[in-house]
Amino acid sequence: MSGPASRDFETALAGLAGLGDDDMDLAETALLLAALERPRVALERYRLHLADLADAVGRAAARRQGDMPDIEARAGALIQVIADDLGYRGDELTYDDLQNANLMRVIDRRKGLPVALGILYIHAARAQGWQAHGLNFPAHFLIAVEIAGQRAILDPFRGQRIGGAGALRGLLKSMLGKDAELSPAHSAALPNRAVLLRLQNNIKTRLVAQGRNEKALAVIERMLLFAPNQAELWREAGALHGEIGNLRAALTAMEKFMELSRDAAARHQTAQAIQTLRRRLH
Numbered sequence: 001m002s003g004p005a006s007r008d009f010e011t012a013l014a015g016l017a018g019l020g021d022d023d024m025d026l027a028e029t030a031l032l033l034a035a036l037e038r039p040r041v042a043l044e045r046y047r048l049h050l051a052d053l054a055d056a057v058g059r060a061a062a063r064r065q066g067d068m069p070d071i072e073a074r075a076g077a078l079i080q081v082i083a084d085d086l087g088y089r090g091d092e093l094t095y096d097d098l099q100n101a102n103l104m105r106v107i108d109r110r111k112g113l114p115v116a117l118g119i120l121y122i123h124a125a126r127a128q129g130w131q132a133h134g135l136n137f138p139a140h141f142l143i144a145v146e147i148a149g150q151r152a153i154l155d156p157f158r159g160q161r162i163g164g165a166g167a168l169r170g171l172l173k174s175m176l177g178k179d180a181e182l183s184p185a186h187s188a189a190l191p192n193r194a195v196l197l198r199l200q201n202n203i204k205t206r207l208v209a210q211g212r213n214e215k216a217l218a219v220i221e222r223m224l225l226f227a228p229n230q231a232e233l234w235r236e237a238g239a240l241h242g243e244i245g246n247l248r249a250a251l252t253a254m255e256k257f258m259e260l261s262r263d264a265a266a267r268h269q270t271a272q273a274i275q276t277l278r279r280r281l282h
Helices: 003-014 026-035 042-066 070-085 102-110 114-127 167-175 192-210 213-226 231-243 247-260 264-280
Strands: 131-135 142-148 148-155 160-162
Touching: 003 102, 003 213, 003 231, 026 042, 026 102, 026 114, 026 142, 026 192, 042 102, 042 114, 070 142, 070 148, 102 114, 114 131, 114 142, 114 192, 131 192, 148 213, 148 264, 160 167, 213 231, 231 247, 231 264, 247 264
Parallel strands: none
Antiparallel strands: 131 142, 142 148, 148 160
16 A cells, blocks of 8 residues: 555656656656655655765866867766766666665665666756756667767766667667677667656566566556557556456557547557456456
């Protein structure tokens, strides 16, 4: 059962539903999502850490500017402070540990999943007024920092810069197999909401794989707080409600999917599932 603190976090997340992506504070929202798992832990020290991290990146960039081009100074400052000085790295040994997608625990442990670490990089960069965003790269979260037509692509998991299209292609093939090919879509910017959904999806998929459907459903429901128009989330919620026997909730979720989705094949499959649910209810 959620307590007063959890309800406050849920209310704050629901308040983001009507905001544009650019109006969402990426790191603060990730902290709110993390706090739903740890409602008794105060957020203030994590907010202070994020502020200190950003200040340190600003100082490091100022020291580097003048000795190197701005894009090099910015990329170098982010890696120096976050990876080298503070020791943030990807968790290679216990990659599937759910703590790796909880920003509070990532800050505590100085390790996590690529997307959680990437949020720290994006936060620190944007705090300087720099243009930074996640990339739509499959299977491994990368970020880009840009200035005056120049772009640096960083791998937060490894704490290093990716050196051009050849290195990106190699990374893609290492993740998806030798037949995978790089496309322009892989370098497209991810909106804030999509980054946060990607973060939470890491938790959801691991819970489903573990057969913890009720916990996975709770994650989907918190995703829907700030992304209520994501049709596929309603479909997933409906399927999980059905798995655990919440037939009316399953029906409501699938009907909501039908309102939002324009995917003809998925709508056809869901319509059949709705008919099955209605028969079971009557």
